[in-house]
Amino acid sequence: MFRLPAIAASLLLATIAVSAQDARPAEEVYKNIRVLKGVPANQILESMHFIKAALGVECEHCHVPMHMDSDEKPMKLKARAMYQMMNEINRASFGGRQLVTCYTCHKGHTTPEDLPAMPIPAAEAPVETKAPLPTVDQILAKYVAALGGEQAMRTVTSRVITATQDIPTGPGGSIPVPAKLERSQKVPNLVLDLYAAEKFTVADGFDGTAAWTKAQNGTVTSPAPGGVDAERARRAASLYEPLTLKEQYQTMRVDGMARVNGHDAYLVIGAPATGTPERLYFDEQTGLLLRKWSYVETAPGRVPFQVDFEDYRNTNSGVKIPFTIRMAPAGPRMELQTTSTLRVTNVKDNVPLDDGKFVKPSPAR
Numbered sequence: 001m002f003r004l005p006a007i008a009a010s011l012l013l014a015t016i017a018v019s020a021q022d023a024r025p026a027e028e029v030y031k032n033i034r035v036l037k038g039v040p041a042n043q044i045l046e047s048m049h050f051i052k053a054a055l056g057v058e059c060e061h062c063h064v065p066m067h068m069d070s071d072e073k074p075m076k077l078k079a080r081a082m083y084q085m086m087n088e089i090n091r092a093s094f095g096g097r098q099l100v101t102c103y104t105c106h107k108g109h110t111t112p113e114d115l116p117a118m119p120i121p122a123a124e125a126p127v128e129t130k131a132p133l134p135t136v137d138q139i140l141a142k143y144v145a146a147l148g149g150e151q152a153m154r155t156v157t158s159r160v161i162t163a164t165q166d167i168p169t170g171p172g173g174s175i176p177v178p179a180k181l182e183r184s185q186k187v188p189n190l191v192l193d194l195y196a197a198e199k200f201t202v203a204d205g206f207d208g209t210a211a212w213t214k215a216q217n218g219t220v221t222s223p224a225p226g227g228v229d230a231e232r233a234r235r236a237a238s239l240y241e242p243l244t245l246k247e248q249y250q251t252m253r254v255d256g257m258a259r260v261n262g263h264d265a266y267l268v269i270g271a272p273a274t275g276t277p278e279r280l281y282f283d284e285q286t287g288l289l290l291r292k293w294s295y296v297e298t299a300p301g302r303v304p305f306q307v308d309f310e311d312y313r314n315t316n317s318g319v320k321i322p323f324t325i326r327m328a329p330a331g332p333r334m335e336l337q338t339t340s341t342l343r344v345t346n347v348k349d350n351v352p353l354d355d356g357k358f359v360k361p362s363p364a365r
């Protein structure tokens with residue numbers, strides 16, 4: 001129901017030489033890898049997005065444009081030395097766990113602060129945790145009830161949503177292009193997203209078995225089976241996703257309370273069988289899902305992906321869906337300062353949809 005933009009990930013990758021599936025060691029794919037040896041090639045760009053955001057700089061701070069392999073810029077050499085220092089700290093003091101990252105020290109600045117700024121800002125009041133916390137089952141039950149209840153939700157067997165959403169294009173998704181989205185969904189897990197921009201169309205979907213993306217140039221790709229992207233797409237494809245959360249994660253636990261956009265929320269951590277744990281924030285008052293937070297692991301640090309769900313309204317069948325979905329960054333593998341917002345303009349439940357509509361397209365010749 002709350003399908004995330006698989007599109008973002010693969011769209012842009014079509015314009016880059018290294019595909020999301022390329023898990024070969026980086027040194028076999030790129031020209032001048034010295035410290036990131038053994039890191040999967042498909043992690044290099046996300047690593048660079050992380051470093052860029054951690055230091056608050058542009059790629060050109062360390063790179064000669066079009067010659068990323070060149071070691072001409074002294075900052076690139078400095079960054080290599082920093083990476084080794086960071087790994088050494090994590091190895092020597094934290095048992096090899098990646099607890100110190102570029103961001104730990106840099107916090108968005110080229111030179112980390114070494115003196116406290118005066119006056120010391122007052123600490124933010126922590127969200128008061130009201131004991132006892134509800135159980136996972138209670139939180140999920142309240143969520144489903146808030147959406148209209150399981151019975152009402154199961155009467156919906158198909159849905160067509162029209163919306164507006166910028167498509168992230170260009171390097172790291174940094175060039176947003178306005179587009180109209182038509183999303184068709186059918187039980188159990190068939191999805192077709194058609195994005196129409198002024199000058200081009202792109203599409204993605206889930207055919208019941210696998211996710212796919214059709215890029216601007218007509219190429220059709222699927223994420224590596226069993227990988228993080230494939231598994232995320234599989235979980236999100238179900239029209240009844242809110243009803244199946246417990247099956248989607250191997251374990252779920254209530255972690256405490258947090259504040260999300262001015263609302264007190266219960267934080268539930270769900271660990272899928274493959275990939276990294278995800279955080280789900282449920283409104284303490286309404287029970288609705290306010291935020292889903294996940295990350296991609298990279299060598300210099302975790303790249304976060306945050307999705308906020310707002311403006312829940314009823315569809316024609318009386319179940320609630322979020323009419324505004326905000327993504328930051330624009331996709332799980334985009335540059336961290338990008339954002340994208342999906343705004344629903346129309347939704348219609350139980351529209352007759354032919355199964356043929358959801359077949360993975362063959363690539364354009």
Ligand code: HEC
Pocket residue numbers: 030031032033034035036037044045048049051052055057058059060061062063068069075076077079080172
């Ligand atoms: C703070 C410095 C720094 C910034 C900023 C940075 N990089 Fe890098 N980049 C490096 C270093 C260091 C390496 C080499 C890693 C190694 O030796 O294993 C590298 C390697 C690369 C490579 C592999 C090149 C090759 O063929 O060997 C690519 C591609 C790349 N960076 C892209 C980018 C992009 C795109 C950005 C901006 C989003 C960026 N980098 C930002 C430091 C940086």
Ligand code: HEC
Pocket residue numbers: 051055075076078079080082083086100101102103104105106110111112300
């Ligand atoms: C333990 C803290 C720490 C960590 C972790 C760390 N740095 Fe630094 N970094 C520093 C400090 C301190 C300086 C300033 C050094 C100086 O002024 O000579 C610095 C300076 C730099 C500079 C030079 C900036 C400039 O404009 O002069 C670069 C580039 C850099 N770091 C990149 C990185 C990257 C990339 C990572 C992650 C792989 C990283 N750092 C992780 C502490 C850290």
